[in-house]
Amino acid sequence: MKPPATSSSSTSRNPRIISPYQIFILSAFILFAIFLYCQNYIDINNNQDPRPPSFAAENSYKKTVPFSIGETENGCDVFSGRWVWDPANRPMYGEPECPYIQPQLTCQKHGRPDRDYQFWRWEPHGCSIPSFNSSLMLETLRNKRMMFVGDSLNRGQYVSMVCLLHSLIPDHAKSMQTFGSLTVFTAKEYNATVEFYWAPFLLESNSDDAVVHRISDRVVRKGSIKKHGKHWEGVDIIVFNTYLWWMTGADFKILHGGSFDDKVKEIVQVSTEDAYRMAMKSMMKWVKKKMDPERTRVFFTAMSPSHFKSIEWGGKPNENCYNETRPIEDPDYWGSDCDKSIMKVIRDVVKFPVTFLNITQLSLYRKDAHTSIYKKQWTPLTSQQIANPNSYADCTHWCLPGLQDTWNHLLFVKLFYP
Numbered sequence: 001m002k003p004p005a006t007s008s009s010s011t012s013r014n015p016r017i018i019s020p021y022q023i024f025i026l027s028a029f030i031l032f033a034i035f036l037y038c039q040n041y042i043d044i045n046n047n048q049d050p051r052p053p054s055f056a057a058e059n060s061y062k063k064t065v066p067f068s069i070g071e072t073e074n075g076c077d078v079f080s081g082r083w084v085w086d087p088a089n090r091p092m093y094g095e096p097e098c099p100y101i102q103p104q105l106t107c108q109k110h111g112r113p114d115r116d117y118q119f120w121r122w123e124p125h126g127c128s129i130p131s132f133n134s135s136l137m138l139e140t141l142r143n144k145r146m147m148f149v150g151d152s153l154n155r156g157q158y159v160s161m162v163c164l165l166h167s168l169i170p171d172h173a174k175s176m177q178t179f180g181s182l183t184v185f186t187a188k189e190y191n192a193t194v195e196f197y198w199a200p201f202l203l204e205s206n207s208d209d210a211v212v213h214r215i216s217d218r219v220v221r222k223g224s225i226k227k228h229g230k231h232w233e234g235v236d237i238i239v240f241n242t243y244l245w246w247m248t249g250a251d252f253k254i255l256h257g258g259s260f261d262d263k264v265k266e267i268v269q270v271s272t273e274d275a276y277r278m279a280m281k282s283m284m285k286w287v288k289k290k291m292d293p294e295r296t297r298v299f300f301t302a303m304s305p306s307h308f309k310s311i312e313w314g315g316k317p318n319e320n321c322y323n324e325t326r327p328i329e330d331p332d333y334w335g336s337d338c339d340k341s342i343m344k345v346i347r348d349v350v351k352f353p354v355t356f357l358n359i360t361q362l363s364l365y366r367k368d369a370h371t372s373i374y375k376k377q378w379t380p381l382t383s384q385q386i387a388n389p390n391s392y393a394d395c396t397h398w399c400l401p402g403l404q405d406t407w408n409h410l411l412f413v414k415l416f417y418p
């Protein structure tokens with residue numbers, strides 16, 4: 001571009017006096033520049049999402065989000081809501097109709113006297129959500145792999161997903177097989193699999209054996225996500241969880257070198273929070289490296305709460321979820337079994353492209369939904385235990401059908417209507 005006439009290259013012989021016309025042009029230019037600057041500034045502020053940048057990024061990405069077929073009503077938080085008694089529409093399948101439920105979760109079969117826990121439907125405050133459509137879900141999985149990775153709570157969610165889908169498939173066209181840490185449900189005619197991979201810490205640990213993993217002195221190897229991660233590569237939809245195994249009530253042991261079996265180990269003890277943050281960061285790093293956000297979806301299921309202290313919801317001391325048949329009604333209920341500092345770590349670290357399934361609060365209300373004493377027992381009960389059912393009630397895991405079907409319903413909503 002040629003410099004304007006006011007510049008030194010001016011051909012005019014006159015002394016360099018700025019004419020009123022030039023002043024006009026100059027001020028017009030300055031005003032225009034200010035205008036542009038302000039305009040930009042206003043735009044930036046209008047677009048500024050009050051939520052953290054990860055969510056804003058997710059918003060602009062929505063148009064191309066894989067698997068999406070619609071949107072949840074603007075700004076609706078589907079995880080904030082209430083439980084509604086709805087026996088006409090719940091449960092989503094019958095316990096005897098799903099042969100895949102492990103005996104630790106079949107509460108009716110193990111003598112639970114009520115079925116009330118099956119009849120609650122989750123209703124978000126801000127909007128109504130589409131029903132779970134099992135044919136849509138199964139059709140979407142054609143030629144694809146969906147995998148749940150984590151601990152026994154994630155295994156429950158995995159089984160719930162299989163139960164929600166399997167009735168569409170005739171017996172001869174489906175199978176369930178276990179290969180060490182990996183369990184695979186196959187819908188043959190769809191060339192689809194729904195899989196579960198046991199990795200209670202996501203990272204390599206001394207609790208990785210899929211069967212023998214009841215170790216109280218838990219050790220996790222730093223930065224070792226690849227060890228298990230190589231079994232997740234190529235998956236189209238992946239659902240992670242990890243929480244309970246970190247809650248040892250003491251500092252956590254991280255292995256920095258050598259082997260778990262070495263007599264002398266390079267162990268560093270860190271706080272639970274720091275150990276958990278380290279694992280979350282490893283997960284995010286793995287996802288960014290291995291999962292293509294234009295083709296895949298990744299979810300992280302938040303902490304699953306336990307209900308071991310009845311006194312926290314107004315019950316008697318020394319009791320727990322045993323004999324509970326109704327949800328907690330206090331919308332602000334939060335029990336001490338559920339660590340808020342871990343929630344904060346999740347909030348800080350889990351970001352786009354991982355979708356956070358914030359099921360903690362809605363599950364906190366469900367003191368009635370645990371397996372309690374109505375499950376297969378690993379070891380015979382003593383007469384002392386039998387005399388005091390509170391002493392052996394499982395207030396961590398959930399009956400199926402039940403609460404975890406709702407987790408999958410919300411996963412369905414976040415997958416198809418992000």
Ligand SMILES: *[C@@H]1O[C@H](CO)[C@@H](O)[C@H](O)[C@H]1NC(C)=O
Nearest residue numbers: 077079080081343347358361
């Ligand atoms: C999870 O949902 C609850 C209930 O809506 C909300 O109070 C909490 O802030 C959410 N947590 C995160 C990390 O978004």
Ligand SMILES: *[C@@H]1O[C@H](CO)[C@@H](O)[C@H](O)[C@H]1NC(C)=O
Nearest residue numbers: 131132133134135136137139
């Ligand atoms: C469920 O999904 C299938 C396949 O996409 C579709 O044909 C059907 O109409 C859906 N059903 C409902 C009730 O929306």
Ligand SMILES: *[C@@H]1O[C@H](CO)[C@@H](O)[C@H](O)[C@H]1NC(C)=O
Nearest residue numbers: 142143144145190191192193
């Ligand atoms: C079957 O699914 C796998 C992914 O799980 C895919 O790689 C393969 O191409 C599919 N086979 C056919 C015949 O489409």
Ligand SMILES: *[C@@H]1O[C@H](CO)[C@@H](O)[C@H](O)[C@H]1NC(C)=O
Nearest residue numbers: 319322323324325326389390
């Ligand atoms: C269970 O709760 C009911 C009331 O909800 C009570 O009548 C009953 O005694 C309780 N049973 C036991 C064994 O605690």
